[in-house]
Amino acid sequence: MANYFISDSEFIPFVRRMIEGNEVIAPVAKKSKFVFAKLESAEELRLDYDVTILPPKKEFFPPCQKLLEFDCGKFSGCIDPQEKILFGVHFYDIKGLDMTDFLFEERNADMNYLANRNKATVIGSSIQTISERAFWGSVGKEVKAKGHDGFITKIGGGHIYETRTAKGEQLVQFGNFEKAIDAQMSEADRVNQDIMDKCPEKLNYSSKEISEKVRASFSNIGLWEELAHDCFSCGSCNTTCPTCYCFDVQDDWNVDQKTGDRKRYWDSCLTTDFAKISLGAGNTENFRTERGERFRHRFMRKGTYLNEKLGGPACTGCGRCSLACTADIADPVHVYNRIMEA
Numbered sequence: 562m563a564n565y566f567i568s569d570s571e572f573i574p575f576v577r578r579m580i581e582g583n584e585v586i587a588p589v590a591k592k593s594k595f596v597f598a599k600l601e602s603a604e605e606l607r608l609d610y611d612v613t614i615l616p617p618k619k620e621f622f623p624p625c626q627k628l629l630e631f632d633c634g635k636f637s638g639c640i641d642p643q644e645k646i647l648f649g650v651h652f653y654d655i656k657g658l659d660m661t662d663f664l665f666e667e668r669n670a671d672m673n674y675l676a677n678r679n680k681a682t683v684i685g686s687s688i689q690t691i692s693e694r695a696f697w698g699s700v701g702k703e704v705k706a707k708g709h710d711g712f713i714t715k716i717g718g719g720h721i722y723e724t725r726t727a728k729g730e731q732l733v734q735f736g737n738f739e740k741a742i743d744a745q746m747s748e749a750d751r752v753n754q755d756i757m758d759k760c761p762e763k764l765n766y767s768s769k770e771i772s773e774k775v776r777a778s779f780s781n782i783g784l785w786e787e788l789a790h791d792c793f794s795c796g797s798c799n800t801t802c803p804t805c806y807c808f809d810v811q812d813d814w815n816v817d818q819k820t821g822d823r824k825r826y827w828d829s830c831l832t833t834d835f836a837k838i839s840l841g842a843g844n845t846e847n848f849r850t851e852r853g854e855r856f857r858h859r860f861m862r863k864g865t866y867l868n869e870k871l872g873g874p875a876c877t878g879c880g881r882c883s884l885a886c887t888a889d890i891a892d893p894v895h896v897y898n899r900i901m902e903a
């Protein structure tokens with residue numbers, strides 16, 4: 562598509578016009594951290610954020626989502642997608658959306674997710690501040706971010722806006738953009754390239770090496786028990802992760818015992834009951850009772866099982882799990898480097 566430049570003085574007016582009549586979800590400050598939330602004013606936008614508490618997948622796959630309503634034997638679906646602009650998404654979170662798109666599209670397409678996703682316009686933005694536990698510069702480098710409609714890069718004196726699709730091109734109408742010149746595009750490329758070497762953490766091995774070694778370590782339960790020793794089984798590493806997509810489905814009945822609704826809630830494979838199943842007649846079986854088994858499952862999924870489907874690890878290097886883990890044991894850099902060196 563096309564490449565534009567917008568000056569610093571024109572940027573806020575552009576955002577102001579964009580949020581008039583559009584629902585724009587973008588990074589805003591929440592105390593000392595950042596979240597993706599509806600922009601109420603252009604001044605709230607914080608493109609200098611490091612990482613948000615939750616990834617932007619929550620806009621399409623919220624923590625609690627009503628799937629259908631029922632009344633005796635009848636039911637009706639609740640898919641009601643709304644158009645929105647998801648603005649200012651870092652490239653690693655675009656990769657997270659790409660993975661979630663793939664996983665919700667394969668086999669039985671999940672329309673509760675896809676209907677929301679397809680209505681959205683996604684605009685990426687360059688990283689201006691690096692999170693203290695980020696390692697996106699060294700994980701899954703073979704996989705490029707795809708699912709976005711435009712990309713904003715901060716350069717001297719303004720922003721470059723690269724449109725990728727017709728939906729991205731639509732936003733140009735809101736701002737006083739001019740065609741970008743070659744020198745500005747070179748500067749934008751440099752900005753996005755240079756930051757890749759600046760993450761505070763680094764995986765020392767390729768995705769292929771990690772995938773093979775992690776799979777080979779499956780039976781080394783002593784290692785997994787050691788890595789999971791301090792785990793509280795709280796599930797925070799799952800619920801903050803852009804590529805986790807497990808959910809639990811529950812029916813909520815009203816007091817009339819005829820009507821109600823069915824909802825899905827984010828679920829976490831690190832919690833004790835995740836792998837508990839019914840055997841009927843009131844009997845149950847839990848096939849991952851030990852912390853080490855649950856911890857192993859998470860890292861098998863991220864580093865090996867999904868790697869074989871996605872063409873790269875199901876980890877974007879965002880570092881949210883490391884920030885969220887009270888015990889500070891969830892960091893994939895520590896875990897994978899430790900396994901590789903074991």
Ligand code: SF4
Pocket residue numbers: 798801802803804805863875876877878879880881882883893
């Ligand atoms: S495993 Fe951790 S670092 Fe990797 S994508 Fe999930 S939250 Fe981010």
Ligand code: SF4
Pocket residue numbers: 791792793794795796797798799831832885886887888889890891
């Ligand atoms: S966040 Fe840490 S303590 Fe909580 S389940 Fe994950 S690894 Fe365990």
